[in-house]
Amino acid sequence: MRDGFQMIARIPYPATQPKFYAVASEVATMALLRAHGLPVPKVYGYSPTPDNAAKTEYIFMEFVKGTKLADIFMQLKEADIASVLRQLIKLESLMMSIPFEAGGSLYYTEDLERVNGGKTTASFSLNGEHFCIGPDVRLHMWYGRRSQLDVNRGPYRNPEDMLAAAALKEIAYLERFGRPLLPFQRARREAYEYKEQSPLDHIENLQRYLRVSPSLIPTDPSMRGFCIRHPDLQPSNIMVSTSADSGQLEIVSLIDWQHASILPRFLAAGIPNRLQNYGDPISEYLIPPSFPSNANEVEESELMKAVGVHHARLVHFHYAKGTEELNKLHHDALIDPASLFARRLFTQAGYPWEAETHELKALLVEATEKWAQIAGPGVPCPIEFDPEEVSKTKAFSERLELSDGNVASLRAIIGFGGETWVPPDEYERAKDYAELMKLRVLIALGKGELREKTQAHWFLDDMDEEDYM
Numbered sequence: 001m002r003d004g005f006q007m008i009a010r011i012p013y014p015a016t017q018p019k020f021y022a023v024a025s026e027v028a029t030m031a032l033l034r035a036h037g038l039p040v041p042k043v044y045g046y047s048p049t050p051d052n053a054a055k056t057e058y059i060f061m062e063f064v065k066g067t068k069l070a071d072i073f074m075q076l077k078e079a080d081i082a083s084v085l086r087q088l089i090k091l092e093s094l095m096m097s098i099p100f101e102a103g104g105s106l107y108y109t110e111d112l113e114r115v116n117g118g119k120t121t122a123s124f125s126l127n128g129e130h131f132c133i134g135p136d137v138r139l140h141m142w143y144g145r146r147s148q149l150d151v152n153r154g155p156y157r158n159p160e161d162m163l164a165a166a167a168l169k170e171i172a173y174l175e176r177f178g179r180p181l182l183p184f185q186r187a188r189r190e191a192y193e194y195k196e197q198s199p200l201d202h203i204e205n206l207q208r209y210l211r212v213s214p215s216l217i218p219t220d221p222s223m224r225g226f227c228i229r230h231p232d233l234q235p236s237n238i239m240v241s242t243s244a245d246s247g248q249l250e251i252v253s254l255i256d257w258q259h260a261s262i263l264p265r266f267l268a269a270g271i272p273n274r275l276q277n278y279g280d281p282i283s284e285y286l287i288p289p290s291f292p293s294n295a296n297e298v299e300e301s302e303l304m305k306a307v308g309v310h311h312a313r314l315v316h317f318h319y320a321k322g323t324e325e326l327n328k329l330h331h332d333a334l335i336d337p338a339s340l341f342a343r344r345l346f347t348q349a350g351y352p353w354e355a356e357t358h359e360l361k362a363l364l365v366e367a368t369e370k371w372a373q374i375a376g377p378g379v380p381c382p383i384e385f386d387p388e389e390v391s392k393t394k395a396f397s398e399r400l401e402l403s404d405g406n407v408a409s410l411r412a413i414i415g416f417g418g419e420t421w422v423p424p425d426e427y428e429r430a431k432d433y434a435e436l437m438k439l440r441v442l443i444a445l446g447k448g449e450l451r452e453k454t455q456a457h458w459f460l461d462d463m464d465e466e467d468y469m
Helices: 019-035 069-075 078-096 109-115 144-148 159-177 199-216 300-326 328-335 337-350 358-369 371-375 387-414 424-445 449-456
Strands: 007-010 043-047 058-062 105-108 124-126 129-134 226-228 238-242 249-254 262-264
Touching: 019 043, 019 058, 019 105, 019 109, 019 129, 069 238, 069 300, 078 226, 078 238, 078 249, 078 300, 078 328, 105 109, 109 129, 144 159, 159 199, 159 262, 159 337, 199 337, 199 358, 199 371, 300 328, 328 337, 337 358, 337 371, 358 371, 358 387, 387 424, 424 449
Parallel strands: none
Antiparallel strands: 007 058, 043 058, 105 129, 124 129, 226 262, 238 249
C-alpha cells in the first residue's frame, strides 16, 4: 500500500473446487490455529462468494516476512535441519492435540449457516468466535465432476463414516459418469496392452474395501480421536527467519491451509511427503546417516547425487526421531503396522479413478494375507481371492513396477518432478531433452506396431484430461 503496509490477496484458481467451502474453511482454520498459539497468517478480511466488487472469492491476509524453508533447506547444516524440524514437530504436536468432536473441515458457524439452511455440527466458541465442523474440503472429494454429486462429505460423527465416505463418493461418480477408458498414466498403458479399463472392476474393488474398512479402525481411543494437521506440509509452506537474539533459524509461519481437514489420528498420521525418504533402508530403519567417506574422490555429478541422498536421509531421520520424542501420539500411529496399512488403503480407496483397477486390488489382496495382523486374531476376513487371482495380481504388480521404473529413469535424465513439473528457467532445456529422449526410444524400437503405439501414447505429450475429471 502507499503507506508501506503489505498484505497478501489470495484468490482461488478458476478450477478450484469447492470455492465457497475452500475459502471459508481456510479462513476459519487459520483463525482457530492462531487462537491456539500457532504461527499462521492473520486474516484481515475475506469473501467466500464472488458477490463483491472484485467479482471473486478472496482472502486478505498478513504478509509474512521471512524465507521459505525450501529456498535454503539444501544449504543447511545438520544441526540447523534438526533444530527446524524439532520446532516443526512441536507445532504439529500442539495442533494435533486440539480435540474435535467430529471429522470434516472447520468453518465459522455464520458461514455455514449461509449455505446449510442454519444447520451446523459440533459447534463451539473460542475467544468470542463461533466455529463448527462441516463438509470435508479435501480435493479428491470434489475433483472434477464429483462436485456435482450429492454424497456424504461430512461432517463425520465417527471414523467408520469417514472411512466409507470417499469410497462411496467414488462409486457414485463411476455409476453416473464412468465409462471404459485407457489408463491416465500413459507410461502404464503398455502393461494394460493398450486396452480400455472398465469402471465396473473398480466399483467391485471399492465394494470389497467397504466390507473391510470397519475392521481397520483401532480400538485405542487416542488413535480414533479427531485432530487437524497441515494439508501440505512441505518446505515451501514453512517460513523461517534468523532470530536477532539467538542467531538461530526459527519458524515464523506455516502458510497455505487450503483443503485442511479433520481426521481420526490414525488416518492423519504420516511423515509429510517432502520430508520422508521411504524406500531407502537407511531411512526406514532409522540408521543415523553419514556422508560417504570417498566424497572427495567422485565426479561432480556423483557428488551432487550423494548430497541429495544424504540430505533426504537426514530430514527423514530427524523428523522421525523428533516425533518419537516430542509427539508421542503421532509416533504411536506412525509405527503401528495396522494403522499404516489402514492409511494406505483409505487413501487408495478415495483416490479419483484414473482407469486403473490394480492399485486398490493389490492392497486388498495384501489385506487378506495380513488380516490377522490388521484386524487381530480370530476375526474372519470379509473378502477373499482365489489363488489364481492372487498370482495374477502379483505378477501384474511386477509389470507395473517395470513401467514405473522406466519413467523414474527418464525423470532423472530429463529432470522433471511430480506431474512433469520443472523450474521455469529449466523448462526449455527439459522440453528439448524430452523430445530427444522420445526420438531415441522410437529409433531403438524400429518399425512396427509397438513403435506406433509408443509414439501415440508417449507419456510426456499433451493430452485431454477432461474424461478423467
